[in-house]
Amino acid sequence: MSSRLWRYILLRFILTIPMLLILVSLVFFVLRVLPGDPALAILREGASEEQLASFRAAVGLDRPLPVQYVDLVTSLMRFDFGTSMTRRIPVVDEIKTFFPATVELTLFSMLVTGSVGVLGGAFAAQHRKSPADYGIRVASIILYSLPIFWLGLMFQMVFGAQLGWLPVSGRLSPGMTPTETITGLYTLDAILRKDWALLGDALRHLVLPSLTLGLVLAGIFTRLTRANMLDVLEQDFITAGRARGLRERVLVYRHGLRNAFIPIATLLGLQFALLLAGAILTETTFSWSGMGRLIVDRIYDRDFTTIQGSILFFALLVASASLVVDVVYGFLDPRIRY
């Protein structure tokens, strides 16, 4: 454990702070400074001036903008994401309710993205400039040109409405909702409680949403894997292996893929932002009660504080994810230092 590694981690950590501040300022600017009156949006047209004023005072919108900004930053330091304008409960509580569903969805999607993307990309790289390579590349372009929610709609139509194989909405069948949750991830809860019927039901509900989200991202991931594999396959140790008569499959999938794995894992970490954005649309399509649903529902209510809190929560999440990825990368690859 060298001191240079610690220096790198510390620097990387410190660098996260201005990045977060910039994002907070941006969100603040968009939601508070840009034209648009939250009070009027919530109380609708026709609200009297007194009603508007008292609402603004109640949620703190009447204070000068710099005060509101400082207040926002200081409360974020305490992991306080504000109070919902329409429900008058802390946004953190809302996030606690809705976030586990998003985690569950994204984890299973990453499984799809990872396996499809890595295998597709490695195969394309192995057969470079072959029809299979071009086929995979065009397929991946088409995959990420699909509107994520539309792929979901098609899945719902074919496997849900037409064939009736899989449920098309919600996280569990009606009546299956567990009375208490341990982690909020229904699959994990079911395993912990050894409730196999619940596990089966939760998994059946997960298939279509995670395929939807996972496949669209697999399009991008295939490209990244292919490019990385091409880099690795050009290196000397592969040529050396080939000279010693190793079979091509062993070369590509054992030696090549293992060496391409670190950059690939990093890229999967960087796809996190895309994953979250995709989750919002996937959740809307499948009535999946996660963060995306929370944000979209509160948009209809014009609940600006919840929207702001959720978006800032995502900002924190993305910043921490990229921090973790970089630190792990620093551990794995000694060449990466500032």
Add this chain to the structure above:
Amino acid sequence: MAVTTPEALRTQTAAVLDKVGFLRRFLRARIWHGAEWYITVLGGAILVTVAGVTVLAPVLAPHDPNEFIGAQFTVPGGGRQALLARNGEVPIAGDADLAGVVIGVQRNRNGANLAKRLGAEGVRFEDQQALVGGLKAGEVDLILIDESVGQELAAADSQLELVATGLGLRFVLGTDNLGRDITSRLIWGARTVLGVALSSALLASSFGIPLGLLSGFVAGRLDKVLSLTMDSIYSFPGFLLAIAMATMLGPGVINVAIAISVIYIPTFFRVVRGQVLSIKEQLYVEAARSLGARATDILIRYIFPNVIPSVVVVFSLNIADAILTEAGLSFIGLGLPPDVPDWGYDLSKGHQFLIAGYWWMITFPGVLISLVAAGFSLLGEGLSEMLNPRLSET
């Protein structure tokens, strides 16, 4: 090919190129570029077609996209009506005037619309069985019924006679939940989608390119601050940012374009800045500087032209992404005003009626979004490989 020296090949090709026109030169390029050429041309062809549709929308669209012109949920290809009468009791001759004839129609079907348009007072029946029953019982002299159903009935039931077919309007891709013609909505929607995506990419590039040029060229503290800001925005899920912007700005074509453009400013910035950093170290830039060229001249006349190829690629890829973002915003209800035909909005409507099995409402708009987005992606990908072959390999 293997024995030909590059020199010989180049002279040969130059000689050939001199003789042929632009089109042939363009077709010949496929030999040089291989698969990338096909990818680019495929993307380009899709886009030229869609652009054509966009321009010709008023000519091509059969109906007003917002008019409730047909019955709700007419199946694709449906809408045409058949006129049935009791066998041997046809009250009219050919396509004679229908005035004074009592016509039976089915409630909320295209027959009811047609009767109203013809000025005939139709007698409404709840369902098909009641309608046919009404005709047989003599309550009405004629009935209007969907063409295919009418033909089947006439063939199967000797009591019924087909008087006329092919009446009324035909909806190639069906109608939506309000009876609007989906074909027309798609054609007009192309205008909206392309308009929003293009203007947001233009907006984003008009901020991103100058900032990138400046940041890369001036370097120093300005570069650090700008880069950190842009990287922060870039790392953030852009769709969320667009959601926040669109929520605040409210519905509207311009507002949505602005909301989307914010996401892509960092993309232009990063690409342009990176290019400037490497170009400004080139010898010819140094030569220009040593000859006393002004900084602005170096930036605009020596560096900027070399940034253009990458910008073109990013521009194309960004439009592809902007189309998906716009559709996503519309899908969650944050897009355009309801009277603007838009593919994403149509999909969100189709989503509500998905379980009922109206597949045409969600299939066609989605296919078009994917097609246009794929067109821009293919064009961008192909161009990127043709313009900077080394860039795209890594």
